[in-house]
Amino acid sequence: CNNNNNNNENICIEELIAKTEFEYIDNFSENKFFITVPTGLEFISIEEVKNKLNADKTISTQGKVFFSCPSTKLFNLLQLRSIEHVFVCVARFKNIPTKKPLGLNFIKHLIINKIDWQQSLSTWKQARSVNENFNIAFSNLNQSDNIIIDHKKNQEIQIQINENLSKKARVDNELNVNNSITEFDKLTFRVTCKRVGSQDYTSMEIAGSIGAALLKKFPNWKVDCKNHICEIFVHMYENNDIIIGITVSDERLSNRNIVASARGALKGCVAFAMLELAKIESEMIVCDPMCGGGSIPIEGAMIFDEHSAVTFYCGDKNWRQIEVLEKNIALVTKQALRISPFIWDACSIPLPNDSIDAIVCDMPFGKRHGSHKTHKDIYPTILNEMYRILKPNRRAILLTLEKDIMKRLLFDSMKNMWNLISCHHVNVGNLHPNLYVLSKKNTITTLSSAPTNITTTI
Numbered sequence: 001c002n003n004n005n006n007n008n009e010n011i012c013i014e015e016l017i018a019k020t021e022f023e024y025i026d027n028f029s030e031n032k033f034f035i036t037v038p039t040g041l042e043f044i045s046i047e048e049v050k051n052k053l054n055a056d057k058t059i060s061t062q063g064k065v066f067f068s069c070p071s072t073k074l075f076n077l078l079q080l081r082s083i084e085h086v087f088v089c090v091a092r093f094k095n096i097p098t099k100k101p102l103g104l105n106f107i108k109h110l111i112i113n114k115i116d117w118q119q120s121l122s123t124w125k126q127a128r129s130v131n132e133n134f135n136i137a138f139s140n141l142n143q144s145d146n147i148i149i150d151h152k153k154n155q156e157i158q159i160q161i162n163e164n165l166s167k168k169a170r171v172d173n174e175l176n177v178n179n180s181i182t183e184f185d186k187l188t189f190r191v192t193c194k195r196v197g198s199q200d201y202t203s204m205e206i207a208g209s210i211g212a213a214l215l216k217k218f219p220n221w222k223v224d225c226k227n228h229i230c231e232i233f234v235h236m237y238e239n240n241d242i243i244i245g246i247t248v249s250d251e252r253l254s255n256r257n258i259v260a261s262a263r264g265a266l267k268g269c270v271a272f273a274m275l276e277l278a279k280i281e282s283e284m285i286v287c288d289p290m291c292g293g294g295s296i297p298i299e300g301a302m303i304f305d306e307h308s309a310v311t312f313y314c315g316d317k318n319w320r321q322i323e324v325l326e327k328n329i330a331l332v333t334k335q336a337l338r339i340s341p342f343i344w345d346a347c348s349i350p351l352p353n354d355s356i357d358a359i360v361c362d363m364p365f366g367k368r369h370g371s372h373k374t375h376k377d378i379y380p381t382i383l384n385e386m387y388r389i390l391k392p393n394r395r396a397i398l399l400t401l402e403k404d405i406m407k408r409l410l411f412d413s414m415k416n417m418w419n420l421i422s423c424h425h426v427n428v429g430n431l432h433p434n435l436y437v438l439s440k441k442n443t444i445t446t447l448s449s450a451p452t453n454i455t456t457t458i
Contacts, residue, residue, distance in 0.1 A: 031123050033068070033127075037064070037269065038427055042062075042064075044273040044276055045083055049065060055069065062237075081268065081269065085253060086248040086253070088120055089120075090117075093244075095240055095241075096199075096241070100200040104209040187229055189221055191231075192233050192247075210232060210234060230246060232246060232247075254267045266292075266295035270426070271298075274296065275303060277395070279358070280300070282310065284310050284357035285310075285312075286312050286357060287351070287358070287389065288361050289344075289349055292321050292325070296361070297325075298328055302337075304338075309338070312337075312339045315342040316344075346382050354391045359395070363402070372405075384414075397438075424437075
């Protein structure tokens with residue numbers, strides 16, 4: 001392999017391929033997918049995949065979950081709330097050589113000779129059709145853009161799409177039409193690569209090599225970075241494993257609830273995970289004391305329909321943020337949501353003692369929301385207020401980067417007030433905050449109530 005002669009290099013590549021372990025190619029029966037999720041919250045997505053797609057087998061890596069999804073569940077796949085993006089899983093290969101040009105030539109060889117593109121592209125086409133049908137129905141059922149359809153309309157669309165897919169499958173079977181590779185003879189595409197590790201080659205070089213291999217495999221394909229139909233997604237890990245997928249979803253899956261601008265808005269998938277950890281049940285009252293643009297209450301209200309009678313109280317001391325929240329509520333649904341927004345100070349919440357069933361809050365952290373010194377001063381007061389309004393044994397789900405402050409409070413000054421059930425290290429916008437799952441200790445609240453004056457905007 002040290003010889004630069006082309007013939008020797010080809011022999012070397014063949015030897016390496018023979019030793020390479022192939023994963024996730026034949027581990028699932030059909031329609032192989034993977035989803036990207038916030039790192040640290042994979043367990044939430046695994047449960048959602050199992051519950052909503054009836055997937056009995058899942059495999060997870062850092063920030064990704066792999067599974068098989070039947071055609072009749074593709075609509076449900078695109079409606080998962082804990083995820084950022086959906087991809088068809090083309091292949092995963094281990095032990096890619098790190099040296100250049102051997103590693104790049106090795107990847108090219110795998111792309112051309114070791115991948116069942118027919119199966120992967122057929123699965124992508126079907127999933128993409130479901131996604132487009134949903135977007136068309138989405139536009140027809142709503143007058144303005146960026147509106148999330150209510151549960152009843154979602155069910156209607158799901159039935160319609162499943163009927164269309166079943167009809168197409170019957171027609172194809174009667175006509176004996178198979179998805180041949182010639183069906184995908186002409187496509188515009190681009191390759192997007194994410195790389196972590198100490199390889200000799202860059203992400204751009206990986207993308208270029210894969211693009212060149214695809215053009216050799218499919219001579220009529222054309223590269224178009226802006227107006228492409230098909231996006232090939234590649235992720236190379238630090239341990240030199242490589243995952244290859246085809247993008248199905250768009251950005252709406254993770255940014256579905258924030259239409260009006262809001263500084264530091266929380267992604268819907270993170271809000272969903274926090275709400276899941278809160279163990280919310282019917283007729284509960286949930287509070288977000290620092291709601292900002294409303295990611296958490298809007299996500300919660302969309303999860304729990306009107307029959308569950310879950311009510312969300314949310315507030316912020318910045319009236320501009322409440323205006324953004326109201327715009328987002330108006331834009332994401334035409335239905336009346338059980339959300340009550342207020343203008344208040346989280347250090348003095350005008351709610352009675354022991355009146356709230358769950359607290360879910362994206363705490364202030366980072367340069368955009370004060371300073372570490374400010375947080376050090378206000379966090380004790382905020383947690384005191386949360387403790388006061390929360391019912392005994394009920395949960396508070398808090399996301400924050402202020403790990404030292406929380407450690408000092410939970411294990412020192414407030415150790416008799418809160419139980420730390422779990423702590424999850426997550427990746428949110430390339431920041432790495434902790435997600436705390438707390439429960440109020442079963443004691444009678446003796447803290448004095450906050451003033452009863454309150455400003456409501458609805």
